[in-house]
Amino acid sequence: MSSDAPIRSSEDLHRVPEPEPLPHGKRFATKAKTDVPSVVDLLGLDLQGLEDLLVDMGEKKFRAKQLQQWLHDKRVASVDDMSNLSKALRDKLKQQAALLHPTIEDVQQSVDGTRKYQLKTFDGHVIEAVYLPNVSGEGKHALCISSQVGCALGCTFCATASLKLTRHLLPGEIVGQLYTVMRDLEAEGLAPTSDVGKAKRSVTRLVYMGMGEPLHNYEGVVASIRQFTGEHGVGLAPHRITVSTSGMVPAIARLGVDTTVQIAISLNGSHDEGRAEVMPVNKRWNLDALLGALKAFPLKARRRITFEYVLLEGVNDSDDDARRVVRLLEPFRCRLNLIPYNAHPLSPFKRPSEERVHAFQRIVKAGGLDAFIRTTRGDDIDAACGMLGAKKLEAARQEQRGLPVVE
Numbered sequence: 001m002s003s004d005a006p007i008r009s010s011e012d013l014h015r016v017p018e019p020e021p022l023p024h025g026k027r028f029a030t031k032a033k034t035d036v037p038s039v040v041d042l043l044g045l046d047l048q049g050l051e052d053l054l055v056d057m058g059e060k061k062f063r064a065k066q067l068q069q070w071l072h073d074k075r076v077a078s079v080d081d082m083s084n085l086s087k088a089l090r091d092k093l094k095q096q097a098a099l100l101h102p103t104i105e106d107v108q109q110s111v112d113g114t115r116k117y118q119l120k121t122f123d124g125h126v127i128e129a130v131y132l133p134n135v136s137g138e139g140k141h142a143l144c145i146s147s148q149v150g151c152a153l154g155c156t157f158c159a160t161a162s163l164k165l166t167r168h169l170l171p172g173e174i175v176g177q178l179y180t181v182m183r184d185l186e187a188e189g190l191a192p193t194s195d196v197g198k199a200k201r202s203v204t205r206l207v208y209m210g211m212g213e214p215l216h217n218y219e220g221v222v223a224s225i226r227q228f229t230g231e232h233g234v235g236l237a238p239h240r241i242t243v244s245t246s247g248m249v250p251a252i253a254r255l256g257v258d259t260t261v262q263i264a265i266s267l268n269g270s271h272d273e274g275r276a277e278v279m280p281v282n283k284r285w286n287l288d289a290l291l292g293a294l295k296a297f298p299l300k301a302r303r304r305i306t307f308e309y310v311l312l313e314g315v316n317d318s319d320d321d322a323r324r325v326v327r328l329l330e331p332f333r334c335r336l337n338l339i340p341y342n343a344h345p346l347s348p349f350k351r352p353s354e355e356r357v358h359a360f361q362r363i364v365k366a367g368g369l370d371a372f373i374r375t376t377r378g379d380d381i382d383a384a385c386g387m388l389g390a391k392k393l394e395a396a397r398q399e400q401r402g403l404p405v406v407e
């Protein structure tokens with residue numbers, strides 16, 4: 001199989017190439033991955049990339065700043081909205097480039113205020129982003145974003161896994177999730193309106209915990225982080241961005257060099273055999289390799305690594321598991337988020353009882369770990385962790401009920 005054949009299953013992981021060094025201002029042509037004509041991903045270009053594009057078009061370099069302002073400060077929805085650019089320039093731009101932000105297909109709002117966005121990519125794939133207002137206190141609003149269409153890693157408890165991987169998202173499609181949601185919140189009167197973005201923010205934290213494995217799409221994710229944390233645009237501080245990974249070890253080290261974002265690790269098992277059972281990635285990079293990479297991770301002062309631990313009844317929730325987790329995490333400045341499994345028909349697990357969850361927490365806390373039970377949000381709209389992939393989920397539910405599946 002050639003190395004650029006699409007990665008469709010976790011079995012294909014052995015041939016996932018090491019991520020390439022990140023090119024500055026690289027244009028991401030989409031030709032190889034879709035049937036649509038090759039087009040430049042405007043929202044994914046840095047200043048240098050915009051300058052190159054303009055020069056190629058026979059335009060003046062200085063217009064790149066103007067373009068950047070329209071794209072990232074004003075966050076326009078189309079090239080035609082860039083009102084101080086001449087019509088001729090806008091037309092030229094549209095021939096070669098496009099804003100590849102996903103557009104809203106559907107929004108569901110939970111009783112707790114969580115808003116789940118089903119977004120459509122320019123080539124028709126559905127991805128999801130989840131808005132969590134006041135997530136860690138008044139005025140602290142998080143957006144959970146996707147990094148891929150589906151996921152190749154095949155974790156057995158995760159609904160996204162059943163979608164398999166269709167493709168990586170382009171940087172502009174990752175950046176565009178935030179901008180599309182911000183425009184919607186502004187239109188709905190749910191966020192402070194501002195056209196320069198920096199003054200008031202409707203989103204104050206970004207978490208790469210939606211669909212996909214962010215470190216599998218390393219280039220796309222790092223390019224999107226550069227847009228989020230740059231001088232222009234929303235200007236989020238890196239510590240307000242969390243990248244969650246199932247443990248793609250070589251990319252963890254690179255992330256620590258290329259960015260200073262927060263890192264979260266999906267642990268989900270207390271020993272190799274058990275972890276490999278639910279997370280096939282553990283067969284490629286086991287706990288030793290993962291924890292070794294984390295020991296070498298350049299953690300900034302006062303920062304901590306977050307570990308996520310999905311509690312699955314009878315699988316990884318015993319007292320012995322809790323004691324082993326303590327031993328594994330002892331060397332780290334960290335916090336442990338215990339996530340009681342969100343049940344869905346695409347996998348066979350059960351959520352442990354509340355008593356079991358609390359017993360597990362008591363043991364890890366007694367062992368000296370800072371451990372929290374993650375309260376489930378957006379449960380009623382399948383926006384909770386691991387539930388993304390709603391269409392597939394709904395189809396499975398209908399099948400269970402014996403109803404016809406409407407595609």
Ligand code: SAH
Pocket residue numbers: 157158159208209210211212213214244245246264265266268308309310339340341342343344385386387
């Ligand atoms: N691919 C990345 C980020 C997306 S998954 C990763 O695996 O870290 C985000 C989090 O949801 C992970 O910690 C994952 O372990 C958790 N998760 C997946 N399915 C879940 C489920 N059914 N219930 C609870 N948490 C789940």
Ligand code: SF4
Pocket residue numbers: 151152153154155158159160161210211212213246266
């Ligand atoms: Fe992919 Fe993360 Fe789901 Fe595993 S838990 S299948 S890595 S999205």
